[in-house]
């Protein structure tokens with residue numbers, strides 16, 4: 001199946017590591033011009049070098065803090081300019097507010113929700129001009145599943161993004177812009193949060209694996225493929241949709 005991604009211009013917010021990085025690599029393999037940002041400037045440059053080495057086409061990379069309004073708006077606008085427009089916006093970064101503190105609630109609100117709102121504001125004219133504009137938010141199964149840990153901002157912020165994506169889809173579908181959310185379950189990749197948990201608490205990790213019908217955690221590559229399909233022209237009939245990509249971990253019907 002041809003995803004129709006060749007030549008598309010993609011911006012991934014939070015693309016230097018983890019799921020965002022696997023998605024950036026896959027988009028390059030599919031022939032896209034790719035923009036990424038993250039806070040750590042060294043990681044951003046290293047990632048950009050690797051993406052450039054993968055082939056022709058523009059690679060835009062800039063350090064930015066998505067918790068800051070100006071930084072978010074500036075990096076999105078610079079990316080749209082450098083890429084010569086925008087077809088796909090992927091908001092992947094999270095504030096990971098898993099502590100029930102004011103600081104974590106504010107960081108989650110800024111990074112998970114407001115960075116998405118600001119990025120869409122900045123990118124919308126370019127996405128509308130694209131003819132195949134597509135917005136994907138990386139959510140989490142925590143937006144519908146209680147892990148048994150104390151209340152926190154993480155799942156609540158991801159749930160708010162699902163409502164926002166539906167509103168975008170309903171409002172801008174007529175101008176050719178789709179919006180969807182892909183919510184991973186637990187995903188393992190080297191150096192990621194589940195890799196750290198595996199090393200710190202192997203018994204807990206093994207119990208999580210056992211609870212997933214497929215008997216293991218997902219991988220960065222597997223989630224990237226689902227994000228890429230959802231974002232791509234091949235996924236055009238996905239709009240206002242929430243996809244759970246968890247190997248059956250949530251154990252619920254919808």
Ligand SMILES: NC(=O)c1ccc[n+]([C@@H]2O[C@H](COP(=O)([O-])OP(=O)(O)OC[C@H]3O[C@@H](n4cnc5c(N)ncnc54)[C@H](OP(=O)(O)O)[C@@H]3O)[C@@H](O)[C@H]2O)c1
Nearest residue numbers: 014015016017018019038039040065066092094140186187
């Ligand atoms: N991994 C999982 O098991 C899992 C499960 C469910 C959902 N998810 C969701 O998937 C997404 C990616 O998770 P991940 O595990 O791949 O995370 P990760 O490995 O921590 O990578 C996060 C990326 O976002 C960047 N980032 C974080 N905060 C940022 C900020 N304030 N401004 C700019 N960039 C920022 C990071 O770079 P810097 O740190 O340099 O900024 C990095 O490039 C998140 O939305 C997460 O909620 C992950």
